[in-house]
Amino acid sequence: MSAILLRAMQKDQSGTITAVKVGGELGRRIREMGMVPGTRITIMGRAPLFDPVAIRIMGGTLTLRNNEADHIEVEIANPGENL
Amino acid sequence: MATISIALAGNPNSGKTTLFNTLTGARQHVGNYPGVTVEKKEGSYTFATGEQATIIDLPGTYSLSAYSMEEVVARDYLVQEKPDVVINITDASNLERNLYLSTQFLELGVPMVIALNMVDVAQDRGISLDAQKLADLLKVPVIPIIARSGKGTAELMAAALELAKENAAWNPLHISYGEDVDLALQTMTERITAAGFMTENYAPRWLALKYLEGDNQIRKKGRAYNPALDAELQEIVTTVSAHLDKTMEAHPEAIIADHRYGYIKSVLRQEVITHKFDVDRLHASDRIDKILTNRFAGPIIMLGVLMGLYKFTFTYSELPVAWFEAFFGWLGTNVETLLPDGHLKSMIISGVIDGMGGVLGFVPMIMFMFFGIAILEDSGYLARVAFMMDRVFRIFGLHGSSVMPYIVSGGIAGGCAVPGVMAARTLRSPRERLATLLTVSFMNCGAKLPVLALLTATFFAENQAQLMFLLTLLAWVVALLAAKFLRLTVLRGDSTPFLMELPPYRFPTFRGLIIHTWERTWQYIKKAGTIILTISILIWAMMTFPGLPASEEDNFTRQHQEILTASPGPAREALKNEASPLPEEALQLKKKLTALDSEQAGRALRHSLAGRIGTAMETVSWLPGFDWRTNIALVGGFAAKEVIIATLGTAYSLGETDPEDTASLSETLARDPHWNPLVAMALIVFVMFYAPCFVTVVCISRESGSWKWGLFAICFNTAFAFSLATLVYQGGKVLGLAG
Known part of the structure; x- marks a missing residue:
């Protein structure tokens, strides 16, 4: 178990959000889309130019730019572990 | 009973518009909310029992904060118009996130029915939902529907009607946001209630919550309403923010959002939702994405x-x-x-x-x-x-x-x-x-293409294809750099x-x-139509008035007469009777008359307001190398770019020139000593980038919600095109390309 930034996550990697460190409009948008501490996410893939990133959250798919993902810390689940 | 008002609200992609269409059919009216470009859609619905309802399709939002125009519009509508019922449509296959907005409706206290849409999709994804349980926990009716097929909508509307008839007072939900926030909320609520601070429109605790969330719209209203209390409330917010920042490294608005989701999770965990499959399971949609968003x-x-x-x-x-x-x-x-x-x-x-x-x-x-x-x-x-x-x-x-x-x-x-x-x-x-x-x-x-084609064919015939391709690339480069420039300035x-x-x-x-x-098409016809017609008539007037002085008109009439009398009688007869085919002599006569008419049209154009503007513009247009004829054509081009060629033809006294057939104009330009490849190049870049045609200007103004931007487009583009064309012409002259 280790906490890393969402940007650093690999495709198909899963984890649980531990912190969202941004306020203002971006912070609010991130939270209202369900990215709050305790929520589980999985990386679905990245755009052809490696940015933005697509993630699976609460059964839906979201996409955000890498510089937006920089504000989100995630605790990575060990491979095979089911949260 | 009077007409019931029902507001339809929900996340984007929740099927809100589909439900609206299913309920109202073609009985819709689209307008705009006053002062903003957000669409306002209304429709009517008749219940099985005969009652009438007006349904308002609120803009799709994820939240009720005041960051986007859509959110402000949706919230203001609920608070000010107080609809009888809100139908909150949610995507059953993505319920947790959809309930975030529902929670905010509950906090506001509006009478609400939740529509669980796309229950069929959810079922396919192995999600089973207990609507009754959810209704009990949230204390609002929850109706499963499939908006696409209309299944369940009758039950949904019946539930909405029942709720509307109850006519109950708004009953805001109180969620706990943690000790610190709750305490601050309580103090603030008491002061708001005691002072009667905007309480005619809003619930006191909700106002306090918005202050803690740093809601700009509410704060602005509060400051205008009672500056002293506003300052007091803001001070409480500052204190609790500082405290939360020290102890938890978080802002109140983040903590409030976390607790909202906490509340939702606590509700859903009570056996409301069960997943049959792993939540990461790839659905059909994900498999399509594997191909459609594949790197290659x-x-x-x-x-x-x-x-x-x-x-x-x-x-x-x-x-x-x-x-x-x-x-x-x-x-x-x-x-x-x-x-x-x-x-x-x-x-x-x-x-x-x-x-x-x-x-x-x-x-x-x-x-x-x-x-x-x-x-x-x-x-x-x-x-x-x-x-x-x-x-x-x-x-x-x-x-x-x-x-x-x-x-x-x-x-x-x-x-x-x-x-x-x-x-x-x-x-x-x-x-x-x-x-x-x-x-x-x-x-x-x-519309620009015929102009570019004419000029490239006349002056750059050998490399026309390559040049046209380069001009397309140039358009992209300029458009993107201009966008960057705008984003760094205005x-x-x-x-x-x-x-x-x-x-x-x-x-x-x-x-x-x-x-x-x-x-959308009808909106274009209705909104743009009248203005475009007016401007079209204005431009016509500019190119017609003032007409030639009477003496000159007479002069042309006399010449016309002279040509006729000088011609042999049979030819005149043949032309008059529109004989076909025309005999050789009559053809000669017709040619002469047409040439005279074209000359008259050319003179008249120069004499008109547009012509005078064109001539006056020569004082600056020598910089990019344009003469008065080009100037008039460019003025005409504001009506529509294809007019440039027709007007240029008239100005050169060639008569009406068909943009599809420019051979004679091309020859004239090639012969005219004023023209050379450099002038042509300067004109090409000018035509590409100067003021958009007025139909586009009207649309820019409509879509941006302000004439200011339409006017800006005219000025900015023309100034830019002028600079670039001048650069091309003067630079080219320095380099000795004018030959």
């Missing part, structure tokens, strides 16, 4: 889709466009024979009929474009285009969705900026959208968060597509 295949498929949209819009609309043209041509011919010669006839033909033709000529194109985009939008593909293109467009301060308007406007040479400007509606980020609106007109639209500001949903792929409903297309 994705961009290629996207290119194909965009080319397809382009082809669909411009190729298939050709036939109806031709019908319109034929109709207005027929109308023109009839008026020609019916009315006596004179200004009235000239105004009706050149002003009214051509103007109407101008407005309606765009209609098929706009319809086809909106239909194509509606398919891409409703199916969910448009979000993928934004996803794939964002990295490129972000460099220029734009958004991934900007690609569509650029392509339609002529990113593939030959588009049209009018549907292009309208395609920018798919952008939700205000600054990015405006930058797109203002720069799409730099693309080489179909539209300065951080990029709007890109963060968005990639909704599951869905088959669009035919009814949805038709309503969507028709609505």
